[in-house]
Amino acid sequence: MRIAILASEGAPYAKSGGLGDVMEALPSALARIEGNEVILILPYYHKIKHDPKWNVEYIGDFQVGVGWRKQYAGIMKLKGRNDGVQVYFIDSEYYFGGRDTTIYGHGDDSERYAFFSKACLDAMAIMDWIPDVIQCNDWQTALVPTYLKVMYHHLYPHTRCMYTIHNIEYQGWANGGFFDDVLGLPWEWRGCLDMNGSVNMMKAAIETADLVTTVSETYARELMYPYYAHGLDGIISNASWKLTGITNGIDVGTFNPETDAALPAHYNAQTFEIGKAECKAALQKEVGLPVKPDVPLCVMVTRLAGHKGLDLLCYIARRLLWEENVQLLILGTGEPHYENFFRDLANEYPDKVAAKITFNLGLAARIYAGGDIYLMPSKSEPCGLSQMNAMRYGTVPVVHATGGLRDTVPPADENGEGGLGFTFQSYNGDDFMAAVKRALNLYNHNREGFKALQRRDMEQDFSWDKPAERYMALFRQMLTW
DSSP: OEEEEEOOBBTTTTOOOOHHHHHHHHHHHTTTTTTOOOEEEEOOHHHHTTTOEEEEEEEEEEEEETTTTTEEEEEEEEEESSSSEEEEEEEOOHHHSSSOOOOOOOOTTHHHHHHHHHHHHHHHHHHTOOOOOEEEEEEGGGGGGHHHHHTTTTTOOOOOOEESSTHHHHHOOOOOHHIIIIIOGGGGHHHHEETEEEEEEHHHHHHHEEEEESHHHHHHHHHSSSHHHHTTTHHHHHHHGGGEEOOOOOTTTSSSSTTTTOSSOOOOOTTTHHHHHHHHHHHHHHTTTTOOTTOOOEEEEBBBBBBGGHHHHHHHHHHHHHOOOEEEEEEOOOOOHHHHHHHHHHHTTTEEEEEEEOOOOHHHHHHHHOOOEEEHHHHHHHHOOOHHHHHHOEEEEEEESSSHHHHHOOOOOTSSSEEEEEEEESOOOHHHHHHHHHHHHHHHHOOEEEEEEHHHTTTTTOOSSHHHHHHHHHHHHTTTT
């Protein structure tokens, strides 16, 4: 099967969050399935173009219609990738060059990704590489299903399109004039993109894609409700017949405590007691906490943003430090008031709290390995990868039972049995505190039960193999229509 995956980011070339991780691992997993031919198309950002480690070959160029204008697009082919995925970059100095290292946050983002969506369809036609299935992701490629149906059907008469929502909070809004000025679609399709007088790209994708997926089973159900859907609950409900949740995996080759080069010691589900103890001691020393092997170390690697549940952690933090003999380590950057809170907390409790307000992948891996309890009280979480990373390294998660957290962390009882971590149902600080205390109680008073839970976490299969098979089942279903 020929599969084209279109996205605005993909590790290791360009990454801002979980989408980048998924676009690194999912294409590889699909390419491992016999009979598949997989390509991944990404923008040729300035940071990729000027990184000497990426060896690319010029394939050709063409003009893309952007409203009444024509814009240059080049096709660059990545050389040297050996996992069966062929990567192409869409080059445009006007849209993707000469900017700072940030991927998003530019005033013309809507136009940049409208251009990219059309350019991907043009590029595949020019290369005479006609896919059986196109899988596109989030708002940045949300125009692909509409363009495919309205303007490119004659070039792709048998191609089916799947649209995947990774985070419905970001929908691709633009003002009403954007329809005429940039999109160049026939007037009769304006209603498909219109929402409250503005253009909403995600709305159009949901309505025009053959199938819609999202990144966990629970999140698919949650999107039917206004609380989670950010105004698109009615659109989602009308399209519920074609909506499926497929829980993401993680790259178990990269996130592997047996081989991770960032760790001071390696271990597996059988040897983790010694290995994690070494990693914990080294981590405590690295971040400036007292090296105390029997004090539970609670950790969090996150963007410091409100929807990550940081208001709950701020609410309980001092009470937790007063009432429990515990250490707390936070790694991340984000909203200034959260950065300042954790800096102040670390200054107030230097022997119990460390706050690393930075982005450091190596330190993140050492935190996954050296921590005892992983905190993830997200207000909403489409899938979440950190909780699976933590379990892969034997760090027990405490999570809010929402989205993918609910699907990947079934609740354990007070003895650590029957699940993979500790959960709380209602989004409030007291329930979060109670869940943390259940985890601490198991650690402090039933260490063997805690170790059994760690071992069970490490033995879970969080690879992309099963999700990839579920994607394939949907691809095959679409091709029968």
